[in-house]
Amino acid sequence: MSINEFSSLEKCKQDVETITHFYEGIPAVVDSLAASCNEEGSFDHVGPSPVPSREMVVQIVNQARHILFPGYFSSTRLDLVSLEYYLGQETTKLFSNLASQAVLSIQHDCLRYDQACTQCKQRGHEIALEFIRALPEIRNVLSGDVRAAMEGDPASSSHDEIIFSYPGLFAIMVYRMAHKLSELEVPLIPRIMTEYAHSLTGIDIHPGAVIGKSFFIDHGTGVVIGETARIGERVRIYQGVTLGALSVPREGGDRLRNKKRHPTIEDDVIIYANATILGGETVIGARSIIGGNVWLTESVPADTKVFLKKPELVYTGNNT
Amino acid sequence: MSINEFSSLEKCKQDVETITHFYEGIPAVVDSLAASCNEEGSFDHVGPSPVPSREMVVQIVNQARHILFPGYFSSTRLDLVSLEYYLGQETTKLFSNLASQAVLSIQHDCLRYDQACTQCKQRGHEIALEFIRALPEIRNVLSGDVRAAMEGDPASSSHDEIIFSYPGLFAIMVYRMAHKLSELEVPLIPRIMTEYAHSLTGIDIHPGAVIGKSFFIDHGTGVVIGETARIGERVRIYQGVTLGALSVPREGGDRLRNKKRHPTIEDDVIIYANATILGGETVIGARSIIGGNVWLTESVPADTKVFLKKPELVYTGNNT
């Protein structure tokens, strides 16, 4: 063994020792992490109650999508013979997954907040059945949303393009599912659903909002529709539109819980990009048009156009 | 068997019966879903025509990315010996996947709209070959986009950081692929591609837009670039910039199809955050600078700076 070989072996041994040495630091970290789980004000989920799974909720959204738009997102080709079998299989899977997540989310609430837990299992299955019973109606309403997109966007080239790729349609679909579950008073799951859509589309619709038929959101990134917003039929909105609350005091946001804090938009209104409409008492009257960048905290009568007065721009040569 | 054990067994039996009872509700739902697939105005994809797969289109984007930036996103290490083999393998896979999706999307259009279907298979393969033939040029243009990001962003610390993590570069890469496919008149796939990038980046570039070399988008969330926008070379834009259409009438968006509805941005223009530029006849002249939040519906000559006149702000003490 040459001196070089020896020193290289030594080097390698030292390396291993050094790295082993680092691993010895882990147990102390783990102890301190475990200790912090017992501290007041620390958030963990340790205990008998299993939690709903975000991954399963995402899967439920995608299973429902297979049923709402049969043939578009499945890898197998559907024909009239296989359709009913396919729908049967998918609906059963959806029912079963949703029932189990609904049970978990109800139990989670019970155990976490020490409420009486009566028949969680039965209630979870009831909810899942009511949800799948609502699917034909949701499907029907979504067809109207697809047609509204086709009419409202000159860049759309087919209904299929809208179904395959429009983020607005995806966000509205997920909202319509989540709203149904929110009406059925399921905890946690509706918001996990809409935040999943928010993450994919930049469109943030609270499950509690009430939105009429033939709704179209174009582009959509940055749209915020608050919990107590009410939107009529055939409304069209563009990217960056906020239907929000006036303001939330530094302390005591609690006082505002369950109050109407977000605006009402009546039928056939169009709201252009980046307009902001705030306040629970603000009503945008039917058939009105709100221009881009408008910032509104007051009601507008029906059949009104509201535009920003042309802002004064400063033009200068480039070298000044 | 004690009374307790018995009653617990009874309880369990009842549970099973209750839940079985819920499952009995499923067939009626399935019938009504299947029935709704035959209704007028309902969207499904049932029939002989297989559909392009969104998942495969996403895979195509990522395969092309492996080829456009070799070594950055692959799990295997590349050296000069393995490079050609790697590129050969990846390009063949890409060709074959794109050809099959292109065939599907052309067939889909044929069958869906009852057009004459002539040699879909051949055309799909032609398209795929023309696409991979364009890759060296796209690669070249993207190198210019990387350099533009390095020059335009003082927070960038290396070209590699830009390639690994900048959302603007990703959106531009996907747009450049999708635009090529859009020139080759492939249905559906280009828009599925750009909406995939939109979903990951918040940047919405229509595949039909025409964008010159050395384009840089910083941050990017909320950017919208419309179908008929034209952008010159060395243009830089920031988050929330809209290059959009003036307005879309409540009915008859159809009239606007295939008209130039979005602005033209000449060489070396900079557009700061959340500026909105609208209209097909609006031209921003070369080397002009458009300030943040500016809202423009008219042309601007070359070498002009346009800023919002400092808005009047209301300052008050916090307790008033």
Add this chain to the structure above:
Amino acid sequence: MSINEFSSLEKCKQDVETITHFYEGIPAVVDSLAASCNEEGSFDHVGPSPVPSREMVVQIVNQARHILFPGYFSSTRLDLVSLEYYLGQETTKLFSNLASQAVLSIQHDCLRYDQACTQCKQRGHEIALEFIRALPEIRNVLSGDVRAAMEGDPASSSHDEIIFSYPGLFAIMVYRMAHKLSELEVPLIPRIMTEYAHSLTGIDIHPGAVIGKSFFIDHGTGVVIGETARIGERVRIYQGVTLGALSVPREGGDRLRNKKRHPTIEDDVIIYANATILGGETVIGARSIIGGNVWLTESVPADTKVFLKKPELVYTGNNT
């Protein structure tokens, strides 16, 4: 064999020949791609240095999330007995993955920029150990962020809902990890982390920013917080808020590198939706409130409310 059968066989043969013919076009494309990898100004990653993996970095973020919020995102149920074992296992995996990626990112910098590479392996492990040692403190700070969300958002219905679904909390969590790694001078990884969060949330926080305790971002899409921004404690911001740089000259962005270019926000400030605050010398004094859409490039004293003067709106009947 009938004539028809014959011609159909012929057709099939021709088809195969046609398609084979297309495959013959691939090698030329591969040659030209391989050639372009040797060109000046082209980006590839061919050579002895392995690269950090974006996928592994994403996995590291999610492993750290399992440790920071135990029980929320794991598929297995945790109890007090299994908790320490779980934390031990997850922390060891995290340490080992982070160490290997840190080593790769340091080596990558060495080899790429011809710097002297001294003890990359040791340094990578040191970094990973310092990072996991910081986890209890990060966990503690994040608990404050969760409580700030509960207080600041009247639509929040439980701490769990915030942890499961609020994008703002996710973006802040990833920022707090990435900032720690940025303090430890790890190349590439911090930015890959924050851009992963940006992609999922639309919230773009540079790892270099310094952000105090109890930070709340509501909705969040479009938020940009620049590299040299400084944010105090108990600050609350809404969607579309930019804390950005004044402007970047057309050439010579380089001059601005490492200078303070982004504003300072003192304790207890609230910044409403789509406000833009720019410049390295701009300071928003403690307890101030910045209204929606405000565009600020100057400092504001403590205890001030700044609102947009009500913009003049043009109201017209709908038919004019």
